[in-house]
């Protein structure tokens with residue numbers, strides 16, 4: 001049972017609790033700028049980070065500025081924020097940077113994706129420091145696959161890009177990063193004995209596949225996964241974080 005696994009993880013000498021943002025802390029919505037974490041979730045992460053030998057992190061595809069603003073965790077040091085799928089982190093020196101060639105590639109991919117918009121009503125682009133994201137959630141279910149296919153076709157014309165095909169998004173980055181590498185690096189830097197991670201999308205599988213015995217990986221919602229445990233919704237994540245905090249505070 002998940003509650004038993006969380007109770008066991010709460011007894012670890014040092015513990016890192018990390019969560020994805022969209023679809024995990026915050027329910028999925030049409031407009032990413034209106035996403036908000038469920039009540040209590042951010043407080044639970046802050047509460048966990050305040051416990052001795054305990055660390056908390058939010059690991060997201062969002063760029064760091066957006067993640068900080070949406071979680072309200074921009075100007076604090078307790079909860080580590082990892083953005084752009086690992087390319088940006090509050091735990092790292094400096095921000096994400098691009099070579100002139102990468103800047104040029106991002107501009108060209110963006111222009112090619114923009115050119116698709118008139119033919120695909122509802123298709124829109126989100127711009128990040130080192131990536132562009134093609135969104136299809138506002139399109140009708142019948143029309144979205146053709147737009148995603150067209151976006152993916154654009155990416156085949158560029159050899160120097162990294163493509164992530166997530167939930168109704170095609171994300172094209174000019175910087176190589178994945179959540180598993182970023183979170184494993186943070187875990188090693190902190191020396192955490194156990195890692196608890198909640199994620200809902202294909203990009204979170206990079207984390208789930210790197211978990212070991214004593215770690216707890218929780219997939220949120222449907223879909224194939226390497227995670228050992230599964231819950232239905234962000235509301236279940238909120239409950240699990242509350243439970244984890246209670247257990248950790250009273251161990």
Ligand SMILES: O=P(O)(O)OC[C@H]1O[C@H](O[C@H]2O[C@H](CO)[C@@H](O)[C@H](O)[C@H]2O)[C@H](O)[C@@H](O)[C@@H]1O
Pocket residue numbers: 020021022023027028029030031032035059060061062063126133135137166167168169171201203
């Ligand atoms: O790693 P995450 O925190 O899950 O971020 C992944 C992407 O999340 C956002 O897109 C997703 O959420 C949107 C708002 O609920 C939704 O409209 C979209 O369909 C989802 O794919 C975000 O906009 C992307 O930049 C992130 O990469």
